[in-house]
Amino acid sequence: MTWYIDQGPDSDVIISSRVRLARNLTTYPFPHKMDANQAKQAGEEIESAFFGDNQLMRKQYLALDLDSLSDEDRMSLAEKHLISDQLAKGGSGHRLIISRDEALSIMINEEDHIRIQSMSAGLALENAYQSAAEISLIMENKLALAYSDKYGFLTACPTNTGTGMRASVMAHLPGMSMAGGLKNIVESLSKLGFAVRGYFGEGSKSQGHLYQISNQLTLGFSEEDLISDLKRIVQQLTEQERQLRRELYKHRGLAIEDKIMRSYGVLKHSRVISAEEAMSLLSDIRLGIALGLIHGVNASDINRLYAHLGPAGIQKMNGRPMSAEERDVSRAEMIRQTL
């Protein structure tokens, strides 16, 4: 199911879980070494391996030539975290297979020949992994994948070699941000082999207290171990976040309620709003829902807004290119209607 329709487990803190598996063909050089013809052939082989003559799969999944999409369509997929920024930028030979519910996607000829990605709502890493692994099995059965008994799956970038897996969650951590303990947590997680990034991935600043937490290690561990390690860490983090929220609300309840309700008032009435401000105010609404202060709107409504409020998402919704001001107006309207 589309991750932002469902709420999923621990949705008060964890927005979504994501697992990405990198796979490569032995029969072609890595994408950055391929010519256009090789990229085209590799893409066709991968698609045909995936679909076979299964008509049901053809109904459930869409195969797209990313180069034939408009810039807005590509950017909108990236804003939803369905493709990477690299693929969104365009360039030839990039293809995408995507399930109609947007939970599963296969990027073709990005950094690796095949990148399978699965998203689930809330803290559901096993679920996300399971779905991605099933796709990987289809590929393994039909294609010659680059695999070493010693290292595991071989990838274009050595940091992915082994499981080829990157598992992550998107966490909403306003309690930790407000309590000021986030810097320490990022450092400790980093020592334990986990990376913490902003909402828009590597190098991005956090927006709206959203943080992506992912495994850094890929080599020398089983997928199951990596998943359960990340899950355990995220569960601890979730408990800490809840504890901090309770304490903040206990000691600064009035100020926090005031801040949340003001953000709610602004979002319900603003006529022009930037994506950045919207992310920041929606963070308050999400916290307000978790604290039981805001009713009639739930965490998945907010997640759906996160997924669609980017510049490309707004343009896609309107079906036309728009100026920055037009987007800000349309975004404000979308948010008012949701709340």
Place this chain on the structure above:
Amino acid sequence: MTWYIDQGPDSDVIISSRVRLARNLTTYPFPHKMDANQAKQAGEEIESAFFGDNQLMRKQYLALDLDSLSDEDRMSLAEKHLISDQLAKGGSGHRLIISRDEALSIMINEEDHIRIQSMSAGLALENAYQSAAEISLIMENKLALAYSDKYGFLTACPTNTGTGMRASVMAHLPGMSMAGGLKNIVESLSKLGFAVRGYFGEGSKSQGHLYQISNQLTLGFSEEDLISDLKRIVQQLTEQERQLRRELYKHRGLAIEDKIMRSYGVLKHSRVISAEEAMSLLSDIRLGIALGLIHGVNASDINRLYAHLGPAGIQKMNGRPMSAEERDVSRAEMIRQTL
């Protein structure tokens, strides 16, 4: 009628009109030279002249010994502009006669023995003058008032001598403030013999784009001339303000609508709010009503909030002394309920 219940003429720009007449008895030194006994006697004479044996007047007016009121009650009267700050501070011999609808008040033993004050909603200076003059006539018929054929009414401060009249309007000038032309207007008005002050009178900063405009001259002109001069100036100002609002809305409509609606959202949802912030946001609501952007609330609702949102007004409403935070919470609640 209580000025903040009614809207009055030109209420989109002019909140209220006020006329104050200063009168003194020949039989006593000016208040700053009186001893406690003289102040008591003078007060009794003035009250008895005012009420006579008229039982209807006793029903319509209340006679108060200001010293016997609590600090909050006195401050609340001052926040409503019904008594001066000087009287609010306390001190012996201060009395007040006030109509139950709060439109008319007579301060006794402030700077002058008698200061009659009349307030009306909107631009209604003649109306306010008429009511004050009627009270003055009652006094003139029964008391020996200090009057010189050459100068007119004599007052403790020479700047009031002559008519003893100060007429003023409270104007809401967000258009002029935003367009940046207010400084020039204040200077020109000053050259023409009018003073422009903030909401809280002499020396006060403007809050929420509210400005008090009053005559400075009192000597050598008839009351009628002074009133009609002020009225003409205020009408011009009102037209200018309307014009500037229209232009602003025409050229920056979206930004202005956004600002107004955000202020509305914040006021409808905030849980803690200072008097200063409330004045500032209510200014946007008042403008929004005038521009037809906000419905279901009218200018007099906003005026009523202005009159009650001060620290003393909030405490009076709650009937008890309150900390600053308690007042900010109660103020936010009062505003939410009104909007």
